[in-house]
Amino acid sequence: MARIATLQAWVSPSGAAPRRDPAWVRWTLVGTAVGLMGLFLVLPLAAVFAYALEKGVAAYLAAICEPEAWSAIKLTLLAAGFAGPLNLVFGLAASWAVARFDFPGKSLLLTLIDIPFTISPVISGMLFVLLFGAQGWFGRWLTDHDLKIIFAAPGIILATTFVTLPFIARVLIPQLESTGAEEEQAALTLGASGWQMFWRVTLPNLKWALLYGVIQANARAMGEFGAVSVVSGHIRGVTNTLPLYVEILYDDYQLVPAFAVASLLTGLALVTLVVKGVVEWKASREHGGAPELASLEERAA
Amino acid sequence: MAIALHARSAAPPDRVVTLLNVSYDPTRELYQDIDRAFAATWKARTGQEVVIHQSHGGSGKQARAVIDGLQADVVTLGLAYDIDEIAERAGLLPRDWQSRLPYRSCPFTSTVVFLVRKGNPKRVRDWDDLVRPGIAVITPNPKTSSGGRWNYLAAWGYALRKQGGNEGAARDFVSRLYRNVPVLDSGARGATDTFVQRGLGDVLIAWENEALLVVKELGRGQFELVTPSESILAEPPVSLVDKVVDRRGTRAVAQAYLEFLYSEEGQTIGARHYYRPQLRSVAARYAAQFPRLRLFTVDEVFGGWQKAQRTHFADGGIFDQIYQPGR
Numbered sequence: 001m002a003r004i005a006t007l008q009a010w011v012s013p014s015g016a017a018p019r020r021d022p023a024w025v026r027w028t029l030v031g032t033a034v035g036l037m038g039l040f041l042v043l044p045l046a047a048v049f050a051y052a053l054e055k056g057v058a059a060y061l062a063a064i065c066e067p068e069a070w071s072a073i074k075l076t077l078l079a080a081g082f083a084g085p086l087n088l089v090f091g092l093a094a095s096w097a098v099a100r101f102d103f104p105g106k107s108l109l110l111t112l113i114d115i116p117f118t119i120s121p122v123i124s125g126m127l128f129v130l131l132f133g134a135q136g137w138f139g140r141w142l143t144d145h146d147l148k149i150i151f152a153a154p155g156i157i158l159a160t161t162f163v164t165l166p167f168i169a170r171v172l173i174p175q176l177e178s179t180g181a182e183e184e185q186a187a188l189t190l191g192a193s194g195w196q197m198f199w200r201v202t203l204p205n206l207k208w209a210l211l212y213g214v215i216q217a218n219a220r221a222m223g224e225f226g227a228v229s230v231v232s233g234h235i236r237g238v239t240n241t242l243p244l245y246v247e248i249l250y251d252d253y254q255l256v257p258a259f260a261v262a263s264l265l266t267g268l269a270l271v272t273l274v275v276k277g278v279v280e281w282k283a284s285r286e287h288g289g290a291p292e293l294a295s296l297e298e299r300a301a
Numbered sequence: 302m303a304i305a306l307h308a309r310s311a312a313p314p315d316r317v318v319t320l321l322n323v324s325y326d327p328t329r330e331l332y333q334d335i336d337r338a339f340a341a342t343w344k345a346r347t348g349q350e351v352v353i354h355q356s357h358g359g360s361g362k363q364a365r366a367v368i369d370g371l372q373a374d375v376v377t378l379g380l381a382y383d384i385d386e387i388a389e390r391a392g393l394l395p396r397d398w399q400s401r402l403p404y405r406s407c408p409f410t411s412t413v414v415f416l417v418r419k420g421n422p423k424r425v426r427d428w429d430d431l432v433r434p435g436i437a438v439i440t441p442n443p444k445t446s447s448g449g450r451w452n453y454l455a456a457w458g459y460a461l462r463k464q465g466g467n468e469g470a471a472r473d474f475v476s477r478l479y480r481n482v483p484v485l486d487s488g489a490r491g492a493t494d495t496f497v498q499r500g501l502g503d504v505l506i507a508w509e510n511e512a513l514l515v516v517k518e519l520g521r522g523q524f525e526l527v528t529p530s531e532s533i534l535a536e537p538p539v540s541l542v543d544k545v546v547d548r549r550g551t552r553a554v555a556q557a558y559l560e561f562l563y564s565e566e567g568q569t570i571g572a573r574h575y576y577r578p579q580l581r582s583v584a585a586r587y588a589a590q591f592p593r594l595r596l597f598t599v600d601e602v603f604g605g606w607q608k609a610q611r612t613h614f615a616d617g618g619i620f621d622q623i624y625q626p627g628r
Binding site for chain 1: 329330355369490491
């Protein structure tokens, strides 16, 4: 690991002065970027809130206080609440295994971690129906034992967890690889136990990357539509998450409530962005830059 | 207290019973009102509180979900074939389910009509106008939507009867019609959205209740309803899901729920939501709301749903042969 670090330092030209392009090039690029961003990001965002508040604050609040809206909020939080810790455990274990050990099938494991990113969420949902649906592999057994997975909260939690599984592992792996194992080895040589090393050395080094991964996974968990739509059964007030509820309201021609609930999800996205910004800023102050963090977004997209 | 004895879950024998009604797309508003009225009636009769949950979607998709284990106590779907599929593939109810309730288990009927933009600028009067060149027709995909299948069969039946039973002429008529369809939505509600919200198309072929909802409530003053000279009698049926109600111990209340649909009160709620009631007294009161037209049934013209499904909508069936997307 140490050798790779020196190699990188040697390859990247550290002292070169940044090249400057002519002013018109810079302004055209900046103008295009800002224009497109306004058109594709700011305008739709503004539209969500404008529609939501079209009939006033009272109508907006009424839409959010509907029992069906509450049940959607609770179910969404429940799914994200389960998916988060499960992802955390999986992410830590998987990234630790990949970054610290060499074993046959390591690249296979890396590929497997990426599967939820590469297959369409709708297919992910169908896989669970094939496994746990009444006609599926475990369907008979589940029916006999009166257990419900599909078309109930467990199915929604499973689908959400599956879809968000790679997020944390994917930020931790590069972070673990770049910090290297020296500090951990030093801790072990000085007589620390495995757990002591993990809590006092590894985890503090990972904390910003970890937080970043959790935020990303959480945002995706709350916004997940495709996979959850397949396993939900769309029982109103019972198995609809926020994104599903928005679709239902829209199909019912209830535009103001639809956008009011959509604004909740939008608000969540904005909060996520702010927290993410803070985390990145903190991380860069502590580690002198965290360029690895950027890689995840490209993958997720 | 039979309910408590049957319930296998650890929950206490509470006084609240829940039902799940799995329904098709455009019935959302109807069953919201039905559920409220039935809950009051049931409470008055038995003292028990009943909460009815709803699930809506394309009829075929909903049937699929019940087959896959969605615990529906009752299904209220867009056409009999979808309930047949549940009996056939999952065995959750007997195959003769349709003979268990009056009017072949259809508490309401509807038909297929046209919705056009205000002033009827393209002068659409009857089915023949839909195959004219330059007319854009919006109708959902008959492979996935029950409404789409009723629309298709209505067009076919009209052409067949007009041409004195000439199958070739009917096929030609329907393929010309679908050549005028720019986009096939997967459900009836999606097609209505396409026509009403997105402003696509000159004419929407729709359930009568959906069309009346748009004309009278959503797009007041922007749309007009056109009743063709002849159309199909759409019969959306209802049924208990026997295996589910027996496991959950909800047979009595589920049965009462379905019977409520046939009561004076249930029929009136249906009529208020623009479904044609079966009960004479209610039908008479709402006669003005439903234009009179000649109606033919699937059984008369197509020899039943099983046959219609096989001939027209199965993979490689006539619809697949005549419809080529992007043309």
